[in-house]
Amino acid sequence: MPRRQGTYTLFLPSEPSIVGYAAVAGKKEKEGPLGDYFDLCYQDTTLGEDSWEKAEARMQTEAVNMAIKKAGLSNASIQYIFAGDLLNQCISSSFGLRGLGIPFLGQYGACSTMAQTIALSAILVDAGAAAYCAAVTSSHFCSAERQFRFPLEYGGQRTPTAQWTATASGSAILGTHKRGAPVVSAVTIGKITDLGIKDAANMGAAMAPSAAQTLTDFFTDTKTAPEDYDLILTGDLGSVGTALLKELLQKEHIDISRNHNDCGNMIYDAKKQDVHAGGSGCGCSASIVCSYLFQKMKEGIFHSVLFLGTGALMSPTSSQQGESIPGIAHLVHLRMA
Amino acid sequence: MPRRQGTYTLFLPSEPSIVGYAAVAGKKEKEGPLGDYFDLCYQDTTLGEDSWEKAEARMQTEAVNMAIKKAGLSNASIQYIFAGDLLNQCISSSFGLRGLGIPFLGQYGACSTMAQTIALSAILVDAGAAAYCAAVTSSHFCSAERQFRFPLEYGGQRTPTAQWTATASGSAILGTHKRGAPVVSAVTIGKITDLGIKDAANMGAAMAPSAAQTLTDFFTDTKTAPEDYDLILTGDLGSVGTALLKELLQKEHIDISRNHNDCGNMIYDAKKQDVHAGGSGCGCSASIVCSYLFQKMKEGIFHSVLFLGTGALMSPTSSQQGESIPGIAHLVHLRMA
Numbered sequence: 001m002p003r004r005q006g007t008y009t010l011f012l013p014s015e016p017s018i019v020g021y022a023a024v025a026g027k028k029e030k031e032g033p034l035g036d037y038f039d040l041c042y043q044d045t046t047l048g049e050d051s052w053e054k055a056e057a058r059m060q061t062e063a064v065n066m067a068i069k070k071a072g073l074s075n076a077s078i079q080y081i082f083a084g085d086l087l088n089q090c091i092s093s094s095f096g097l098r099g100l101g102i103p104f105l106g107q108y109g110a111c112s113t114m115a116q117t118i119a120l121s122a123i124l125v126d127a128g129a130a131a132y133c134a135a136v137t138s139s140h141f142c143s144a145e146r147q148f149r150f151p152l153e154y155g156g157q158r159t160p161t162a163q164w165t166a167t168a169s170g171s172a173i174l175g176t177h178k179r180g181a182p183v184v185s186a187v188t189i190g191k192i193t194d195l196g197i198k199d200a201a202n203m204g205a206a207m208a209p210s211a212a213q214t215l216t217d218f219f220t221d222t223k224t225a226p227e228d229y230d231l232i233l234t235g236d237l238g239s240v241g242t243a244l245l246k247e248l249l250q251k252e253h254i255d256i257s258r259n260h261n262d263c264g265n266m267i268y269d270a271k272k273q274d275v276h277a278g279g280s281g282c283g284c285s286a287s288i289v290c291s292y293l294f295q296k297m298k299e300g301i302f303h304s305v306l307f308l309g310t311g312a313l314m315s316p317t318s319s320q321q322g323e324s325i326p327g328i329a330h331l332v333h334l335r336m337a
Numbered sequence: 338m339p340r341r342q343g344t345y346t347l348f349l350p351s352e353p354s355i356v357g358y359a360a361v362a363g364k365k366e367k368e369g370p371l372g373d374y375f376d377l378c379y380q381d382t383t384l385g386e387d388s389w390e391k392a393e394a395r396m397q398t399e400a401v402n403m404a405i406k407k408a409g410l411s412n413a414s415i416q417y418i419f420a421g422d423l424l425n426q427c428i429s430s431s432f433g434l435r436g437l438g439i440p441f442l443g444q445y446g447a448c449s450t451m452a453q454t455i456a457l458s459a460i461l462v463d464a465g466a467a468a469y470c471a472a473v474t475s476s477h478f479c480s481a482e483r484q485f486r487f488p489l490e491y492g493g494q495r496t497p498t499a500q501w502t503a504t505a506s507g508s509a510i511l512g513t514h515k516r517g518a519p520v521v522s523a524v525t526i527g528k529i530t531d532l533g534i535k536d537a538a539n540m541g542a543a544m545a546p547s548a549a550q551t552l553t554d555f556f557t558d559t560k561t562a563p564e565d566y567d568l569i570l571t572g573d574l575g576s577v578g579t580a581l582l583k584e585l586l587q588k589e590h591i592d593i594s595r596n597h598n599d600c601g602n603m604i605y606d607a608k609k610q611d612v613h614a615g616g617s618g619c620g621c622s623a624s625i626v627c628s629y630l631f632q633k634m635k636e637g638i639f640h641s642v643l644f645l646g647t648g649a650l651m652s653p654t655s656s657q658q659g660e661s662i663p664g665i666a667h668l669v670h671l672r673m674a
Contacts, residue, residue: 001338001464001465002464002465002466003465004466004467008440010466050658051658053654053655054658079341080526084443084445086426087652087654088425088426088652088653088654089423089425089445089447089650089651089652090445090650091650091651091652091654091655093445094529094650094651094663094665095655095660095663098529098531098650098663100528100529101528103345103526103527103528104526104529104665105444105446105453105457105526106421106445106446106453106650106665107442107443107445108421108426108427108443108445109442110426116442116443120442123461123464123466124460127338127339127460127463127464127466128338128339128464129341129347129460129464130341147654188440189417189440189441190440191437191438191439191441192431192435192441194435313426313428313431313435313443314426314428314431315424315425315426315428316425317390317425317428317484318390318426318428318432321388321390321391323432326431326432326435328443
C-alpha cells in the first residue's frame with residue numbers, strides 16, 4: 001500500500017515490478033547508438049499504413065502486444081492500460097489500443113507520458129487495485145511535424161534548439177513483485193512549472209525548470225542526493241535543456257553532472273544524424289526506458305535509477321495566442337530489488 | 338484499500354468522499370433547467386479573456402478554486418489534481434491549472450473525463466496515496482466548434498443528431514471519509530468499444546455501445562440490477578444516444594427506462610433552446626454532477642447513483658482519414674453513506 005514520504009513523494013513498499021517491456025522504433029532510431037536494443041524496427045516508417053497517424057497507432061499496438069507476450073501474460077490478465085501520446089485527442093492510443101479489450105485510462109503528459117503511465121500503473125499495483133497494468137506511449141516524427149510545426153513537404157528550416165521527434169513506442173507491464181525484475185520503488189508527480197519561455201522550437205528550455213523542481217522535491221522528500229543513484233535519466237531535454245537543468249540545479253547546490261544522461265541525447269548520434277538539439281517525443285524516452293534501461297538494470301549495470309519524464313504542455317493554438325510553455329516532470333525511482 | 342469485485346469493478350471500502358464541489362457555466366447553460374444549481378455563471382462567455390481557449394481555461398481555474406474553498410481546504414492540502422479537456426493537448430487544463438502548485442496528472446477521456454478523474458481520485462484516496470485529490474474538466478461551445486467542426490463565423494448548419502457542446506466546468510474534491518458527503522463506493526473503468534459509427538455529428542450513437550458495455554459489466558460484477566439504484570446518470574449521450582443505449586441494454590434484458598437520465602438531455606430545455614440532440618462536452622456532465630447531482634444526494638433525493646461518463650475518442654484527423662469513432666464509458670458508483 002502506497003505511503004507518503006515527505007511532501008511530494010509516494011513510496012511503494014510492495015515493490016511493483018516491470019514484468020515485461022518492449023520497444024518499437026523507426027529507421028533513423030535504428031541507425032542511432034541504441035538501435036540494437038529495440039525489439040522491432042521498421043525501415044518503412046509508414047508501417048504499410050496509409051497515414052502517419054495510423055502508423056503511429058500501429059506502433060503502440062505492436063509495443064503493447066510484445067510487452068504482454070514477453071511478460072508471459074494475456075490481455076485478460078491486465079486490469080488497466082494507461083496510455084497517451086502527442087496527437088490531438090490522443091488518437092494513437094485510442095486507435096492503437098481499441099482492439100485490446102483492456103480497461104483504458106487515457107493520459108496526457110506530453111513527453112512525460114511514459115513516466116506518468118509507469119507511475120500510475122505502479123501505484124495501482126501497489127494499492128492492490130490491479131495485479132497487472134500496462135503503460136504505453138508513442139510518437140512519430142511525421143505525424144508530429146505536420147501537427148505541431150509544418151507539413152513535411154514544406155521543407156521548413158529547423159532552428160539549432162529544435163529537437164527531433166522520435167518515431168518510436170515503448171510499453172511496460174507492471175505487476176506484483178517479481179524476482180529479477182526492476183521495481184518501481186517511489187514516484188514523485190510533478191507540478192506545472194512555467195518560467196515564461198515562449199519559443200516552441202526550444203522545448204528543452206521550457207521543460208528544464210520542471211525537471212529541476214521535481215528532482216529537488218524528490219531529493220528533499222527522500223533526504224537523498226544525486227550520488228545515491230547510478231543514473232539520473234531525463235527524457236527528453238536534449239542538449240539545450242540538459243545544460244539548463246544542470247545550471248538550475250547548481251543554484252540549489254545539486255550536482256548531477258557525474259551520473260546524468262538524457263534520452264534526447266542518447267537516441268541519435270549528434271555528430272552524424274543532424275538532429276540539432278537531440279531527440280524528443282513521448283516515444284523517445286519510452287523506447288529507451290523499455291529497452292536499453294531495463295535491460296542494463298537486469299544486467300546489473302545500473303542498480304538504482306531515477307527516470308524523470310519531462311513534458312511541454314503547450315499546443316500550436318496556445319503558442320499562436322502568445323502563451324508561454326508550461327512544463328511538467330514526473331519522477332519514477334527504479335531499482336533492482 | 339481498493340478490492341477487486343468481479344472482472345472489471347473496483348470496490349473502495351474506505352468510502353472516499355466528495356468533500357467539496359463546484360460548477361461554473363455560461364449564459365445558455367444558466368438559461369437551462371439547471372441554471373440555478375451552478376455556483377457561478379458568466380453572461381459574457383469570453384470571461385473577459387481574449388480567446389475562447391483562455392476563457393475555457395479560466396473556467397477550470399474558477400471551478401477548482403471554488404471547490405477547494407467549499408471543502409475548507411487550501412491548495413497545499415491536495416496531493417494530486419486529475420484534469421483533462423477536449424482541446425488539443427488539453428490546454429484548458431494545463432493553462433487553467435498551472436498556477437495551483439498541485440501535482441498534476443493530465444487525463445484524456447473526451448466527455449468521460451469527469452468520471453475518469455473522479456474514479457482515479459477516489460482510488461488514490463482509498464489506497465492511502467493521497468488525503469485529498471481534485472478532479473476537474475471543462476468544455477466551451479466556441480473553442481470546441483472551431484476545433485472540431487467549423488469556425489463560428491461560417492454559420493454551419495447542424496444536423497438533427499448533433500449535440501451542443503456545453504460551456505461549463507465542474508470540479509470535485511475527493512477526500513477520506515466524511516459524514517454527510519456523497520461517497521465513491523465503486524468504479525468500473527471501461528474498455529474502448531467501436532461498432533463502426535463514422536458520423537462525427539452523431540456522437541451519441543458512437544458512445545452508446547461503450548455505455549451499454551460498462552453498465553453490463555458493472556451489473557455482472559456486482560450482481561445488481563438497475564432497480565437497485567435511484568438514478569443511472571449517463572453523460573452525455575443526448576437524445577439519440579439515450580435511445581440507442583436503452584435498445585442495446587434491452588437486448589441484454591436490462592431495463593433502465595424507469596431511473597435513467599442523461600446529462601445531455603438535462604442541461605438545456607429541448608423545446609426552447611434549439612440544441613438538437615442535447616448537450617455534450619466534458620463540462621456538461623461535470624457541471625451537472627458537481628452541482629445538481631451532489632446537492633440532490635445531500636438532500637436525500639438520491640441515495641445510490643451510477644454516474645457513467647461517456648467519451649468519443651476521435652479527432653477531426655481520424656475522421657478525415659475515414660476512421661470510425663471509438664467510444665469509452667467509465668462508471669462511478671456514488672452513494673450517501
